[in-house]
Amino acid sequence: MTTEKLYQLDSYLREFTATITERSRIDDKPAVALDRTAFYPTSGGQMNDTGEINGTPVNGVLVEDGKIWHLLGKPLETDIVHGKINWERRFDFMQQHSGFHVLAQSFLRELDAETLSSHLGEKYSTIDVNLVKISADEIARVEELANRVIWENRVIKAYFVSKDELENLNVRKFSEIFDPVRLVDIQDFDLDPCGGTHVKNTGEIGIVKILFYEKIRGYLRFTFVAGNRALREFQEQTRILAEVSSSLSTGREEFVASIEKMKSDQSILFKKNKKLEDEILSIVIRELKGEANRAKIVSKIYPDLNANSIRKIASIVSREAEGTFLLASAGEPPFLVFSTSLETLDLRPVLNQALIHIDGKGGGRANFVQGGGKNKQGLQAAVETAKKLIKEKLENS
Ligand SMILES: [Zn+2]
Missing domain, CATH: 2.40.30.130 (Elongation Factor Tu (Ef-tu); domain 3)
Incomplete structure (x- = not known):
């Protein structure tokens, strides 16, 4: 039944x-x-x-x-x-659904664009329209027509007609055709076969607003809100704008200029920082080379240099000076880079022993190895262990 x-x-x-x-x-x-x-x-x-x-x-x-x-x-x-x-949920869907009909007819009238399908979701709704591109002005025109029709508070009626009668009517879209067909009629505006629930007058939709659109194969999908959801969305956006305004200490009309200025400042600082870093690296390299003249094994733990920097340093010093270099970064993650100018020394077993202290993993070539770990507290012991092992190796060779 x-x-x-x-x-x-x-x-x-x-x-x-x-x-x-x-x-x-x-x-x-x-x-x-x-x-x-x-x-x-x-x-x-x-x-x-x-x-x-x-x-x-x-x-x-x-x-x-x-x-x-x-x-x-x-x-x-x-x-x-x-x-x-649950009336609150139902009325919300009635606003979204009726808003959808108004929007679909507005796309047709303003841009001659047909609606392909729609989805009314829990939070946002979408309408797929037969367009490949659209301008901001065109979106505004569609929204303006839709909201004008809403404010004119037109009557929305639903009634059944036979399939034959349908042929003489100006129906927006034929989808599933039953006999009789239920038509949803927005007074002198839109006529559409539909089995859903709608408000009695367009005024109850309140407002309809497109939020954004995306390109889907061959058509555009618009995400929109109507009625109470448009109010929630406006409240949310107002709250976000107020937060951004307070964070940037400017009014919203200056947001774009303010962000552009921050981006440009950041780019200048980045370049300055890069230059300073290069200067620091060259000082560190000079120091290490000097120490290598006095001792065969040079070890250093750097609190402020990251893995990339010590890797760069290790590669340069072992190429330009005689010696073995045990460098560690106390950054995140703690990192070890060992390099040597000695062709007979294999640093790989040394690294493996050192990594145990920092709970780490790594590898490399005989004269250049590296590895990161988890335990920063073990860095000193890792470097000491490596130094001891290399000393033994050199004394025994
Ligand atoms: Zn409907």
């Missing part, structure tokens, strides 16, 4: 009495089919209502061959039941 769709006769109906016609389990939940219902099932791009039946939560509603199933928190005992829909 098919279910009478009370929501199609009166989308403002919040409570109703009905008789259970069938009981089942769907998605491992107890489910009932009713002879009549005000619960909208997920269909036609609109999500299902929630609410309660006899005080038991309704978590899902779906339609199957004209029969509407209500997925429940627990089974129901009686056959005659009282249902109550």
Whole structure:
């Protein structure tokens, strides 16, 4: 037995009495089919209502061959039941859904662009339009027409006509064609076959606003909000703007200039920093080369130089000076780089022993090895161990 769709006769109906016609389990939940219902099932791009039946939560509603199933928190005992829909959620979807119809017709009138499909989501809704590109001005024109129609508070009616009658009517889009067809009629503006729930007057949509769009193969997808969601979005954006304004210490009309200035300052600082770093590296290299003249093994732990820097230094000093260099960065992560000018010395086993102290991993060539670890406290011991092992190797050779 098919279910009478009370929501199609009166989308403002919040409570109703009905008789259970069938009981089942769907998605491992107890489910009932009713002879009549005000619960909208997920269909036609609109999500299902929630609410309660006899005080038991309704978590899902779906339609199957004209029969509407209500997925429940627990089974129901009686056959005659009282249902109550979550009105806040329903009205929100009515605003989004009606807003969608207005927007679709506005795209058609302003840009001669047909709507391909739509999705009304929990937070945002989308409308796919047969366009490959659009300008900011064109988006503004579509929004202006849509909102003008909203403020004109036009009547929205839903009624059934036979398939034959449809041919003489200026219907926006033929999708699923049933007989009879349910038409949603926005007074002198839009006529569309639709089974969803809508507001009575366009004024109840409040406002419709496109947030952004993206290119999908061959068409554009616009994300929009209507009614209460547009207010939430405006509140959220206002809050973010206030935070940015306070962080930048400027008004919003200066945001772009202020960010451009920061980017340019950053680029100058970056270049200066690079120059200073190069100067520091050349001082460090000079020092290490000097020490290498006095000792065969030179070891150093640098708190302020990172792995990249000590790698660069190690490579230069062992090329330009005679000696073995054990360099460590006490940065994040703690890092070791060992290099030597001696062709007979294999630093790989030395590194492996040293890495144990910093709980690290690494590798390299016989005369140049490197590795990072997790335990900064072990850096000193790692370098000492390496120094001791190399000394032994050199003395025994
Ligand atoms: Zn609709």
